[in-house]
Amino acid sequence: MTLDTFPKYLLANAERIGARPAMRHKDYGIWQSWTWAEQRDEVRSFALGLRALGLKHGERIAIIGSNRPRLYWAQTAAQSLGAVPVPVYADAVAEELAYVLNHAEVRFAVVQDQEQVDKIRSFAKDIPLLTNIIFDEARGLRDYDRQGLYGFADIQARGNALIAADRTIAQRWEDEVKAASGEDISVMLYTSGTTGRSKGVMLMAKAAVRAASDTVAFDGLNENDGMLAYLPLAWVGDHYMNYAQGYVSGFCTNCPESAETVAQDLREIGPTYYFAPPRVFENLLTSVTIRMDDASWIKRKIFDHFIGVARKHGEAILEGRPVPLTGRLAYALGDLLVYGPLKNVLGLSNIRVSYTAGEAIGEELFSFFRSLGINLKQLYGQTEAFLYVTCQKNGAVRSDAVGPPAPNVDIKISDAGEVLFRSPGMFSGYFKQDEKTAEVLTDDGYVRTGDAGFIEADGQLRIIDRAKDVGKLRSGELFAPKYIENVLKFYPNIKEAVAFGDGRDFVGVFLNIDLQAVGNWAERNNIAYASYQELAGHPDVYKMMAKHVDETNRRLADEPIMAGMQVKRFLVLHKELDADDGELTRTLKVRRSFVAERYQPLIEALYDGSAEKTVETEVTYEDGRKGRIRATVKVEDAKVYPAVKADAREAAA
């Protein structure tokens, strides 16, 4: 049997490492675990139950909920029947959910709980095909109409009853799995929809397996590794790491108790393999900083001293570069007193390999974690590639680039500066959208990423911005909004930034304060505030922001091609950008054009020289009701620095 589907790996792992844990889930305060052999049995009984319910080869089945063993099993069970799992973002509002379910033409959905059942039923008339809902948690569903509603365990019981009635059924199921074709579609992942409606990305089984095997070999992952599954099931990264790599390498996937307990669960599990977007690392650092600010002076002194030592020698030690003996001794002492305990608190003690991706990561932030001895690296990828396009090798890591092409991946830069790739894990097309598929494929079989970038001298890819966002100022100078925003966002006090400037005279930005960091600072400085809005508009907060903008301009002035994009005017937004208001995507990326349209009067104020502007904005509360908030927002000027004489850094944007 060629291992070219995930159900085949399930059978192989149950043979090879049947007694090793495949899955853990913290439930009722205890880590419940399932071995590979047990996982095979769970998947088998669910698969047979699903078939009895009518799921057929080639059909699609939606999976909606947070990271739960049963939802992962449901995906394998579907695949074992030749059906295609379609994981959907669990926090999508009912309307978005209905769009995806309808577009994917699902007849079946496996969902976590009442919340998802409610969402589906509230849009039932828009999804006429979806007639079978299977739920994991029964809570709250007692009095629901049971028509087309089944418990996960009930479906498994059906499967078990079939096996009990006819012993050969189990064997026949295994034979079918072994005979299945790697050419079948393995999974369909919907893109998060940064630009317009989300598209269903179809991934072929053997391509997905190939991509996962390449990177499992690259990082030497095996059945002794473990990972915490806490990112959305529908996101390519979770499906790639916790599902695909998990099956291929046989490592254990750990599901947290709830979204609020992730930090504690991480600490208890102590994974060896870890992924987090820069945002998470940022929050970790912010919380460490805040807690150290509250510590006694002696602890603070010790912390500051050894963090200094780590900054000096930590990365060199991690990469095996030469370090003087005194440095090594100081670092060893620091490890005993500070780094070890700190990593333990963060749950990062056992990390062998960890990645960050999705957004640019600040140099300070990146090297902070690396200097503690955590092997943090960057990768670059997208759903269409089944995640990996580039990834950094151990020892060849930098914060401003995302690494050389991953194994067996080809990269080239188009004449327009767009990054193109061709890889074994490449998608087979968008579901029911052939014209869109044709748009992103080049004639020679490369995929357009939509990102502008260039390849550095050491072979690492550097991403500047989304290709379509890169523009020019009226003076003709380059304008890459993401680049400016990232520099600004590296300040812990700034949560989000949106830059404008394409076709205009200069660059203006909107800033969002980080309530946790700025709130803490306000408390420390006896600044009273009653609301987010009041804090955001406080004169002292403006002063703080002005300082950050000033420093940003200095940094931009240092890089010849970026010097023209210095920020001339800025304002601090009176409300936090929010996915519920459509300002961010579900993966929390800014929807630039939407924000521009919504805050049109504020953009005018940036460019017409006015000192303040009164605006009224509609907001959506958590329960879906709408309200309006009014605010007067101040606009301030910032100093612009002359560009540093170009000692000619390579520019290729």
Next chain:
Amino acid sequence: MNAHSGVEIIAAPDDGIAPGDKLMEVKNVSLRFGGVKAITDISFDVRKGEIRAIIGPNGAGKTSMLNVINGFYTPQEGTIVFRGVERRAMKPHHAVRQGIARTFQNVALFKGMSTLDNIMAGRSVHMNKNLFWQMLWHGPALREEIEHREKVEEIIDFLEIQHIRRTPVGRLPYGLQKRVELGRALAMEPSLLLLDEPMAGMNLEEKEDMSRFIVEVNQQRGTTIALIEHDMGVVMDLSDRVVVLDYGKKIADGVPDEVKSNQQVIDAYLGVAH
């Protein structure tokens, strides 16, 4: 292999009373403090499986009524029949033994103890290994502890407070403290749960959460609930039947719709010009 998800949690103990029959009956109860009449000749009943609300304006005698039911006050006149046993005077710990648990208007938790320990304290009524074994914390006492811990974990899961399992309750916001207090009362596996203003001082979202938990306790576990509440909206949505008190007297008793349209109730709540 032992996922509990979806399993129905602990049901109320079987006390031989069929759902819909009288679980408790208050008969002509009067309570005086010196010359002050807190409660005057009040009678009503609580049927098994229902949510029964006791409402009324400030000083109407609601909390006094609750205190009489769980044995904290002894009424001068009248009796209370609980699970078929008639009684007048009783100590609160006897009430607990008989299956009555309560929460308080002002949270009464052990502030320095964790959420887990607070709820565990609610199990003490069901622990029967003697002090000797408990001090050794070995053998039967340890087994007993594990058994009880499982029940407590079910409650923690039910109330969605996993993330504060180890947090000292004194550090928790008020809304969560109220939830922990409910957890402790549930840990006693009561046949009658008394809630004294479970939603006082909460914001809208906390109220919605709490209402959901109360309904779920009632429906999933079949626990009979008697609650005092100020918030009329909440009461009318939640309860099956409502008793209205005013100046220590019963002025109305019935299903929410009846009570809402009762002129005396409207007068008591809105006031009348005299």
